[in-house]
Amino acid sequence: MQACELAALILLTVVSCSRQYEGLPKTTLTLEPPFPEIFTGETVTLRCGVEGGSAGWKYLWYKDSEDTPVLQTAGRSITGDSYTITAAAVSDQGQYCCRGQRGDQPLYSQLSDKVTLTVSEGHPQAVLTLQPAWAQIFTGETVTLSCEMEGGSADWGFKQYRDGREEAGCSDQYRSRYGDSCTISKAQNSHSGVYWCESASGQERSNAVTLAVSNQWMILQTPPQPVIEGDTLTLRCRVRTGYTATRVDFYKDNEVLQSQAGTELSVDRVSKSDEGSYKCRAWRRMRGSCYSSDSEEVRVSLRERPQAVLTREPAWTQIYESERVTLRCQVQAGYTDWRFTWYKAERNGPVTQDYYSSIDGDRFTISSATGDHSGEYTCKGERTGNPSYSKTSNALTLRVSELFSTPTLTVLPGASVWEGEAVTLQCGAHINKQGTQLQYRYSKDNGTVRGAGSQDQHSIPAAGLRDTGRYQCEVEAAGTGLKKRSASVSLTVREGRPKPALSWEPAGEIFEGDTVTLSCVVEGGSGGWRYLWYKDRQGAPVYQTDSSSGTGAGYTISAAALSHSGEYWCGAGRGRNTSYSQYSDPIWVNVTALFSRVTLTASPGATVKEGEALNLTCEAAVKKKPRPELHYTIVRDGEPVTNSTDSALYSIAITEKSHTGSYTCAVESQGVEKSSQELHIEVQTSWHSAAAAGFSVGFFVILLIVFTLLLLYHKIRGFPCITGGKRRERSDQNQDQAAGGVELSSQAQQPDSEDIVYSAIDTSKHNNTKKGKNLCKLCL
Template identity: 30%
Template sequence: MNALPGATVRVTPARSVFNGETVTLKCEIKDHNNWTYQWYKDKTKGFNTAHYIVNRDSLTINGVTESDQDKFSSGAVIDGRPRTSHSSSAVYLTVNALPKATVRVTPDRSVFIGETVTLKCEIDDQYRSLNWTYLWYKDTNGTSVFEGNIYTISSSSDQDEFWCRGERDGRPSSSQYSDHLNLSVKGSKPKPKLTSDTEGSVLTGNNVTLKCDIDHWSTGWKFYWYKHTQNTEKTTTETNSYTIHSVNVSDGGQYWCRAGRGQPDYYTDYSDELWINVTENLKPVVSVDPDKQLFRGETVTLRCDIQDTGDTEWTYIWTVKKTNNRNIITQCNTQECKINNTQQTESGKYTCRGKIREQNTEMSDAITLTVSSDKPQTVLSVSPQQWLTEGDSVTLMCEVINSSTGWIFSWFTVQSLSSVNEDVDYELVSNSSGGSKGIYTVSSVTVKHTGVYMCRAERGDPVYHTEYSNTKILWITGVSPSVSLIIRPNRSQHFSSESLSLSCEDHSKSTGWTVRRYTDKLKPCSSSDWRSSGTTSTCTIRPLNTSDTGVYWCQSESGEKLHPVNISVHNDVILDSPVHPVTEGDPLTLRCLYQYKNSSNLTAEFYKDGSVVQNQTTGDMMIIPTVSKSHEGFYYCKHPERGESPKSWISVRASQMKTRSFNVITFLLAVCPYLLATVVLVFKCYRLRVPRSSVEDQLQYAVREDETSI
């Protein structure tokens, strides 16, 4: 038995064709004639489309379209034997779109009269290398006006519609038409408008951006920038903006711009001139209220001041550098930056800068805020001393430890104490709201000023209080014209290994006055460890030790205490100054003494309240011929090699007070630990043992209690 003949379909020109081409499919069967051929599209027999033409063994498709893309097959029948053939294998016909032409325009489809416009016809990339002939068409009639891929229109004066396509020998034989390009031609030459992003003056160090705008904005322009004159060397940019970075004063002046494009260059007119004024930058100053040394829980206000400007539209940028050197921009954006309830985490270096119209000032110098975790402590001190005679002057000084500014100080006297819970009642004596800055002075004390004192400070809004200070007792005694405390040598500072004589001289020839002292305990002259000789009213200490530093006074048999003075014992350098106050109008002599004198090198500098009052190359003496109240203060001397002496308080009494038998005692040490010990001892007695009577009675009771233990 013979196999049925097979059918084969041949495609001309190819199985992959372009839209619009003519395609012929032919069915071939070997060794047989007189077949009747049958054609199938996707297994469907017969065709209803007019451009399908069947001619025996051929199928022709004229003007193929995408709808013709499908599977085609054929077969045949005959009246003899064999009666049918095998159907052919299916042939898939692919229909491709023609490549499309594109019109490129330079410089732009919107041009100005007099510009040269270049149109370029391009075919899709995969077909661009083929040998195309380009045809150009103009206006609605579709008239071909030019052949070639580049069409140049010189000195354009009208607007029209342009498109193109490509033709060639071979497949594909043509491209699709390009989209139509509408060429718009504007009237007169454009004039750009030059603006800047700043108004008014520009601060040095900031950036200025100029902008050159053209009406009926189009593409392809380069921009040219001119300074001072239009003939100067120009700066060129590809965009219509030009930024001058970190301007200097020399960058100020007149500026112009214009634009150009095309080949040959087509330029716009120049813009109007624009003045740029550059002035020196401003540096803000940061201030702080109440202080940069703060305590946990306080409120602090930082203020950023910008000088020499009338602008009121500033915004402010606050930055803080923490201990880890990280710069953090705070949430504050106003002139005053307020931090409530400060904590240690607010510690850091704070800076600010101002900003207006996108311009920044310089950065301010940093101010360092330090927030302590502790409650602020106050210290109360007394000058010249706590033991006073009626008519003397005394100053109570209140100081906040580790802080110095913004405080208002208040001084109180203790009214009563509870033995159960030790709560204290206070009576306000004075405050520093008038500007006394931590100093409360009583120019002429009386016995009624005797009492226990303490102080406290406050500042800020809301008010923030310190702890109450330590206590200080003021002991005021009446004037006794008949008794004097005589000291030999007559000074308050003494060298160790020397001798000291103290005596209570009663000019009324009465008896019973003895010399008392307090170093570590309250003792009379007759105590064995004084290393002294003589009667109880005259004591000589030989040799002196530094442990003999303390408070000395005269005391009667009835307990009356007069003329307490501080005696201090030192090594190397001391100041020889009077024990008792100097009367106004009298001379004052101060000497700088050295324990081991070198006669070839006796030089000294003398200081009052920390400032030099006499600087000399030779000599160890300073003389004030006529003393006045202004000479009152703390004095000390300094040797260039051996160092400085302790401080001594020089008190000056008014001249009308000379008739008084005894003058004000000189307080020689700025801080006397032995006097402090006395105050603490007496205050303890005051709190624990004594009924609430006068403070002077309580102090006398404390002294008598100590006497019983000697």
């Protein structure tokens, strides 16, 4: 709703509530207690009065508007001239007015002046209590009102409100004030009313308590209202001294609850359904007759059980070991005499104070947090009277992180060393909070190590037998007092120098191409050694390895060769001062050739005739069992002709001259390769091939001679035309139309062919005779 709209609504409400009705009786509206501002959970009564008396009047109540009357709902009751709100909520605040009506043709009174009621979140800071804790007493009895406030407050004043006006409080002859309490020694009817206390400045006030002083012979006593949900409600039916009741009946909303000889009724763990009007009826005998009387009705209202609120100082959830943290439990219920109980989810019961923590009032303080303080916390308030306890608070999780980790002590180069070796004690701790400074201390067999500083390392330059023992380191965070100790670590110092043991794998016969590993192990198994390998009495080591695992180091020959055969031994050293061990006993490593020989053979032989078959076989004599896989390569004049792991045979079905050459075969396995000696293969020409070749050459020569003679003859005879060995001449009288010459063509087959040979002779016009030119067109 816009601000202007809200202002207009309030203005209309004010106008409606203040509207005057001429000639009608006036109406007044008062608040009990007379607080324009109350707190949530408190009880307030609006009382409506009509000028001239209240006989026969019924009352209508309005809130913020006279258009719709306020109806009786849960927690809001209308009784006679009063409208009571128990356990007020923020929604109850507003502007109230009332008026009366009576008669069959209703006569209305004027609307009352408006009364503004404000309901604020929270609770009054001071608490007013009664002693004895009953809101109803007989005339002549004594009652004490006490005002309490957390932290204390000076100059409290006690106020009384009765019949729409404020009374003198604690100032008549029957009332005496001492400190924060007011005692009424002989209560009168005039002492009935609503009481509260407030500071001189008026800024702090307590809750309101209604006190009823009765001169009847019987009253129903209840605790001050409202009663807290979950508490025990005790009703007490009292009769004045001198009267005796034979039986007492208790009623709620005019229905019998219980009839008994006793005078008290307890209702455990009250809830909203227990709200209502209560009274008691007492029976007595007088002169042989049985009489009964009813007490005045007392309305019992309930208020929700107060909630405990748990907070933390500092507010953040992440804290570190040794830091201070305070948990505070508060109950917003207007009482100050709470006792608090703290709970931790991981425990089967309340948390108690110990060396690291303390409990003071509403505070649980952990002065030096540890990991054990991590967890989910709750709290609850308790009182001796009502409410006897609060609701359990919200859960608050506290996480205590390590300021630094538990230190770990490491002995380098190992837990077992030899005399004269350098030893380093390394104390390691991880810092989780920046800026934390750590200090280190070292102990041996529970005694302080001499010469050890406050750093994370302590060195023993040359260990002696006296340095054998169990060591620990302790780490402290500067300025916190937080200390942590490492687990103990043993250090053994051996006398003399170690002698390594040398072995190799595999332990059987070693062939070319095998992998063999020599292992050098120092007695005791400590790590950090550097291993030196020697062969055949050479002065310098042939190999050097490191080992940090403590199980020794290996010298591996991945592809053994015959040159690796020989005598081996090892030595070891470690530390900054390079303390060396003794030499190991030597061992002999023998590498056997994988192939004894590789041969290449030819079948039927190294000399073959063209057209014959030829088989070349590659053979290798392998000593290793089981026989490894072999790879064969056959080479002719430096070029591979076959490459296979399947077969050692190279076959040529029909040889040619081109197969002549020098052949070798190579065999490879396990990275070892060996070749055979060269084998020369000769492919010879056969007799029928030579005869065929000779015939072809002779025929070609004869044909060439004949052709040459023909050319000479043609030149001499004037180009005659020869066919079938006879000359043929032809005269043509129409040669004038000839083109002047005919081109003759021929085709010649290769010398080896027996086909017809064609020759071509080109003629041109040489005669100028008119007729009778002889022209040879074609020679066949």
